[in-house]
Amino acid sequence: MNIFVLGGATTKFGELWNISPREMARQVLTEALALSGIESGRVDALFVGNMLSGILSNQANLGSFFAEELGHPVAAFRMEAACASGGMAFHNGVNSVLAGRYKTVAILGIEKMTDHGQEHVASSLMAAGSDEERQAGATFVGLYALMAQAYMQQYGATEEDLAAVSVKNHYHGSLNPKAQFQFTTTIEKVMRSPKIADPLKLLDCSPLSDGAAAVIISSDPAVIRKNKKPVRVAASSIASDTLSLHNRKKFTSLEAVVRAAKVAYKEAQVLPDDIDVSEVHDCFTIAEVMAVEDLGFSKKGNGAKDIGGGKYILGKGTAVVNPSGGLKSCGHPVGATGIKQIVEIAEQLRGESGENQHKGAKVGLTHNVGGSGTIAAVHIFKV
Amino acid sequence: MNIFVLGGATTKFGELWNISPREMARQVLTEALALSGIESGRVDALFVGNMLSGILSNQANLGSFFAEELGHPVAAFRMEAACASGGMAFHNGVNSVLAGRYKTVAILGIEKMTDHGQEHVASSLMAAGSDEERQAGATFVGLYALMAQAYMQQYGATEEDLAAVSVKNHYHGSLNPKAQFQFTTTIEKVMRSPKIADPLKLLDCSPLSDGAAAVIISSDPAVIRKNKKPVRVAASSIASDTLSLHNRKKFTSLEAVVRAAKVAYKEAQVLPDDIDVSEVHDCFTIAEVMAVEDLGFSKKGNGAKDIGGGKYILGKGTAVVNPSGGLKSCGHPVGATGIKQIVEIAEQLRGESGENQHKGAKVGLTHNVGGSGTIAAVHIFKV
Numbered sequence: 001m002n003i004f005v006l007g008g009a010t011t012k013f014g015e016l017w018n019i020s021p022r023e024m025a026r027q028v029l030t031e032a033l034a035l036s037g038i039e040s041g042r043v044d045a046l047f048v049g050n051m052l053s054g055i056l057s058n059q060a061n062l063g064s065f066f067a068e069e070l071g072h073p074v075a076a077f078r079m080e081a082a083c084a085s086g087g088m089a090f091h092n093g094v095n096s097v098l099a100g101r102y103k104t105v106a107i108l109g110i111e112k113m114t115d116h117g118q119e120h121v122a123s124s125l126m127a128a129g130s131d132e133e134r135q136a137g138a139t140f141v142g143l144y145a146l147m148a149q150a151y152m153q154q155y156g157a158t159e160e161d162l163a164a165v166s167v168k169n170h171y172h173g174s175l176n177p178k179a180q181f182q183f184t185t186t187i188e189k190v191m192r193s194p195k196i197a198d199p200l201k202l203l204d205c206s207p208l209s210d211g212a213a214a215v216i217i218s219s220d221p222a223v224i225r226k227n228k229k230p231v232r233v234a235a236s237s238i239a240s241d242t243l244s245l246h247n248r249k250k251f252t253s254l255e256a257v258v259r260a261a262k263v264a265y266k267e268a269q270v271l272p273d274d275i276d277v278s279e280v281h282d283c284f285t286i287a288e289v290m291a292v293e294d295l296g297f298s299k300k301g302n303g304a305k306d307i308g309g310g311k312y313i314l315g316k317g318t319a320v321v322n323p324s325g326g327l328k329s330c331g332h333p334v335g336a337t338g339i340k341q342i343v344e345i346a347e348q349l350r351g352e353s354g355e356n357q358h359k360g361a362k363v364g365l366t367h368n369v370g371g372s373g374t375i376a377a378v379h380i381f382k383v
Numbered sequence: 384m385n386i387f388v389l390g391g392a393t394t395k396f397g398e399l400w401n402i403s404p405r406e407m408a409r410q411v412l413t414e415a416l417a418l419s420g421i422e423s424g425r426v427d428a429l430f431v432g433n434m435l436s437g438i439l440s441n442q443a444n445l446g447s448f449f450a451e452e453l454g455h456p457v458a459a460f461r462m463e464a465a466c467a468s469g470g471m472a473f474h475n476g477v478n479s480v481l482a483g484r485y486k487t488v489a490i491l492g493i494e495k496m497t498d499h500g501q502e503h504v505a506s507s508l509m510a511a512g513s514d515e516e517r518q519a520g521a522t523f524v525g526l527y528a529l530m531a532q533a534y535m536q537q538y539g540a541t542e543e544d545l546a547a548v549s550v551k552n553h554y555h556g557s558l559n560p561k562a563q564f565q566f567t568t569t570i571e572k573v574m575r576s577p578k579i580a581d582p583l584k585l586l587d588c589s590p591l592s593d594g595a596a597a598v599i600i601s602s603d604p605a606v607i608r609k610n611k612k613p614v615r616v617a618a619s620s621i622a623s624d625t626l627s628l629h630n631r632k633k634f635t636s637l638e639a640v641v642r643a644a645k646v647a648y649k650e651a652q653v654l655p656d657d658i659d660v661s662e663v664h665d666c667f668t669i670a671e672v673m674a675v676e677d678l679g680f681s682k683k684g685n686g687a688k689d690i691g692g693g694k695y696i697l698g699k700g701t702a703v704v705n706p707s708g709g710l711k712s713c714g715h716p717v718g719a720t721g722i723k724q725i726v727e728i729a730e731q732l733r734g735e736s737g738e739n740q741h742k743g744a745k746v747g748l749t750h751n752v753g754g755s756g757t758i759a760a761v762h763i764f765k766v
Contacts, residue, residue, distance in 0.1 A: 099481035238458035
């Protein structure tokens, strides 16, 4: 059975203090349905990716909550897997269509983070981690800093090499009107930005953000026919790993990503070199370095150098990574991120990404990670 | 494709202060796997139903968290839909197998509620409700009390009629060693118990509980063959409704249940009269009254009288409702409930329910509701 991504939409990401989660959801669902050329009555089920609404706002049951915006009593679910909640919601939405249970499904990713105290948000994000790491006072930037230290030691990479990720993604984000940050930066500026957790500095980190994203997928020929440029879901793959770093064999690679990618490439019948464009989970610069290696785009140990050398930059690289600006520049409203990546890749494959377009992209990939690599979703799309 | 429930297990429900969520999960997963006759290595994915762990204990990412107990990096998801989280996890597990994505899946429902302050738990449970109802100071017992008032007024039912649900379910629970409460009760005792929200009294209400339940489902002939008595999943259906009561057409029926049941009966190709045994979501006595009507077992308005008349009681009724003792007597660890119901029905259909056995049961149903009827899962099973 072929399943297609039809319309997709995102809010601008950022500090959206004047707009409620419900209004954010309404905006992106309405726009995604309009771009799909269908009425909300055609939607059989709603999958919602969200991590923090229960903890921060005491609003759970978000499947039914946001289903009210569709105006009819669809099946409705909330999926949570930390920062990979969006990818998990998409995976389960795809499976339910593949099962023949539903024909047309809406998948919404949403998070509201900036209208809460930052310390509260930081401790809530640690809900994705392990008890031991929480008790040890670890934060996610601290855990990724450990990985960065190990990577730099093992492969001789420098802080400047990591900074190149930030420079590339801020350049891409400067072209994207929906990015939270639209400024460009330089290696020097990244190096001069305040240390957060050595060796990661402020400009190595994605921000706290509010935002929502929605996509409509369908297997229904009558619905697909109305769509000018359906994008096929060629693979959907998930793998997990231990919550704590101390239980893993290595710190310089995310095994969950390696495993999920292996299955995804097989399902889509493509090789890493076939991927024209990808949106990867650059919550920290080191995360993108590991991503391009774990996904097979760069040889192990070469990721940072390849990024710095321009291999993945718009207008220069043949395979562009994070053409939207990624989490680094666009922002990272955790539950929304996995769906936002899919909206971006679908637009790339349709040739509708404006200034962020990688010309001629035919095969795209998304890479969404939860916790410190505890869970990973890899999706591949084709036109 | 045929999907079967293999082994299933629950902890005893109750105030389990000396056991952690991880230990609870380990117990039920280990027992469910053993009863299924398979090693954990055969499990491709883990679906976890849980509502409150993030809010009460700041531990989210429960898919990966509990996947550690399986000892290999399975795909892992947490599903949340308030008190229907278990039913939603099961539905998505079934769909993922039906899709051919996974062959053998573990579904875990779990909740730890009693080792937190009761006021904190009560306000956290309202995370399943609407903003307006929270702001108005509503609680779920208050919302169900409104439904009970409307029902009594419309159908001339009495408080004693509602109490009959409690008497029946406490009788069933008195036979069940895993029930939180193993005492029997009487109409008089229910009537004399303290008022919680008029007309509902303490003995009209299910308790706060800790507990876990797990089932293994599979489409893999090699795995199914090892099982002595596989139980077929004949239908899996979900429908939603508005979060707030004030947006609904009536208070005396849960439309989400009516809709989900209609689809489930069609999928399973059975009629309400074909259901030999069911576990329904009796969070309050009025909820079971509406359930037997909305599921088509009793005519509208006759539910309470039918229950009082013994239509659904073990040893007397031809179709037994809540033979385990239901939420009322067994307890209601919210994320675990939907899975526990399925474990009970699978045991009934295998003839393994001991003193709670309804002899000769061939077709069983589970009914799991979230919020004040905001979302409902109806599953039908056959041997």
